[in-house]
Amino acid sequence: MKCARCDSENYIKNGIVLDRQRYCCLACNYNYTTNIKRGYPTEIKRKAIDLAIAGYNHRAIGRLLSVSNVTVAKWVRQHSNADYPSYVPQLT
Numbered sequence: 001m002k003c004a005r006c007d008s009e010n011y012i013k014n015g016i017v018l019d020r021q022r023y024c025c026l027a028c029n030y031n032y033t034t035n036i037k038r039g040y041p042t043e044i045k046r047k048a049i050d051l052a053i054a055g056y057n058h059r060a061i062g063r064l065l066s067v068s069n070v071t072v073a074k075w076v077r078q079h080s081n082a083d084y085p086s087y088v089p090q091l092t
């Protein structure tokens with residue numbers, strides 16, 4: 001894990017903020033956290049997976065949810081490994 005500002009790997013734990021571990025960089029004193037939430041909300045993902053299972057193709061799902069079909073394909077692949085082991089994603 002590296003400092004978001006200076007790439008130093010010297011840090012100390014500096015408390016928990018919003019359920020995330022906060023670190024303090026010893027090189028530049030910058031406070032940063034891990035597990036920063038990025039990307040789309042879980043509901044959108046879940047909806048995409050449900051639609052995929054219902055038989056929609058990735059492009060259709062992408063149009064419905066305003067995400068790229070590549071992103072949809074990625075989610076479906078992730079979830080086919082995790083939550084839906086029996087579901088085999090279609091390749092478009």
Ligand SMILES: [Zn+2]
Binds near residue numbers: 005027029
């Ligand atoms: Zn730093």
